[in-house]
Amino acid sequence: MSTMNLIRLELKKIKRTGFLPAFLGGGILAAAVPAVNTAFRPELFAGLSAPPVSILLGANWQMMSMLNVLLIVAGACVLYHIEYADNAMRKMSTLPVRESSLFFGKAAVLILAGVLLLAIEAVSVFGCSIYWFSRAAAPSAGILKSFGFFLLMLIPAALLSLALASACRNLWTSLGIGVVCVFAATMIPAQRFALTLFPFAMPFQMPVNHTGDVIRNYAIAAAAETIVISLSEVIILKVRRIFA
C-alpha cells in the first residue's frame, strides 16, 4: 500500500475516536493561555522592552508546551489503542502491510495533529502581539521561525510516545509511562544541555532563550533522535513479529 493510502486509512480510522476534535479543543485551550494571561495583567507585559514574541512565549510557553506534550502523549496512546482494542491489530497484521508502515502512517497523523496544534497557537500569539504590542511591526517572521522550531522539537516526542504506545497492549500502561516521562522532563534542569535532549523535554525549549549555535544543536539533536527512534521502532517491530 502506498504511503498516501496508509495515511488516508489512518485518518479514516480516527474519524469516530474524537481525535481531531480533541486536538482542536486542546489547541484552542493552549491558544487561550497567552490571550487570557495578557488580558488579565497587560500592565505587567506592556512595559517590557523585549520583542513581543519573546515576551509572550516567555510568559506562556511552559504551559502551552505542557498542554501540547500531554495531548501528543494521549493522542499517541489512543492511536494504538484503536488497534489493540477488540484485536484489530491481528487483522492488520494479516494484511500485506508492514507493521512499521502502520507505525509511520500513525506517526504522520500524529505529527499533522501537532502541526494543527502549533498553527492554532501561532495564530493566537500573532493576534496577541498585534493587539497588545502594536508598537512593533507585525512579527510574523519571528513567530514562523519559533513555531517551526517548536514543530521540530515536538517530532521526537511524538515518535517516542507512539513507540511506547505500540509496545504496550493496554491503554493505561502506555499512558502511565508517557505521563511519567513528561513529568521527568519537567524536572530536568535547564542548564544541563545533554539532559534537555530527552525527547519529552525538547518541546519545552524556547529559541528565544538560546543563541544560534544552541538552536542549531537542538535541531541536529531532534533530527538525530527522529532517525534513531524510527529505526529502533522498525527493528523492535520486526523482532516482536518473529517471536509473536
Place this chain on the structure above:
Amino acid sequence: MSFLSLVKVEHQKVRRSKIFLILILAAVILWIPSVLNADLNFGMQAVGISPENSFFIQGFMAMAWFLFPAAMVVITVLQTQTERNDHGILKMLSLPVGTAKLCMAKFAVLVSFSAVQVLMSVGMYYISAAAASHTQGYAFCLPPLFVFKEACMMWASAIPMLAFFWLLAVCIRTPVFSIGIGLASIVPSVLMINTKVWFAYPMAYPFFVTASEYGKLAANLETAPVRLIPWLPAAALITAVCLIISCLCFGQAERR
C-alpha cells in the same frame, strides 16, 4: 452483596494490571532529581527554609502539582478500560447489585490507590532522604509524624479532584476526551493557586495545600493560607455533585 465485598471484587479485577509498577516508577522518578540536586537545598537561606524541610517539600510540591493528579487520571483509565474490554461491564450490570453501589465501589478503589501512591512517595522519600544524607553528610530525614501529617493532608485534599476525574471517566466514553480533559485540567492549577477562586478548582487543591505548607516552613515566604471557609463547603459540594452525576451516568450507555 455488601459494599466491602464489592470493593474487594474491584480490587481483584485490577490486581494483575501492573498499575503498581507504574506507580512505583512514578514515585522513583519523583525523587531521583531531588537526590541528584540535594546540594541545592543548602542555598535556600533567602526564603528561610532549612535544607531538610526544603528537600521534603520541594519533592511533595512536584508531586502535588502534576505527577499525583496525572497518575490518578491513568488509574481511572485503567478502571474504565478493564470493564469495557470484552464487555465485562455487561456481566457486572446483570448482577443483583445497584449501579450506584458499583460506581461507588470503583471510586473507593480509586481513593485507595491514591493512598497507595502517596504512601509509596513517602517510602521513596525516606529512601532518597537517606541517600541524600549519605552523599551530602547532612541529616535530611524528617520525623515520620510530620511527614505523614503532610502526606495525609495532601491526600485528603485530593479527594474532590478524584471525584472530578471519576466523573470524567464515567461520563465521557471516548478515551481521548476523558484522558485529554483530565490531563489538560491539571495544567492550569499553577495559575489557579494564585487566584482568589482557587477553592472552585479541585485540581488545584493538593498543590495549594502543599504550597501553603511550604509558606509555613519558609520563614521569609508568604503563601496564601488554607482558609477552611469557603474551601470545605465548596470541596464537599464539588465532590457530592461529581459523585451523584457519575452514579447516575454509570452503565447508562450499556443499558440502552
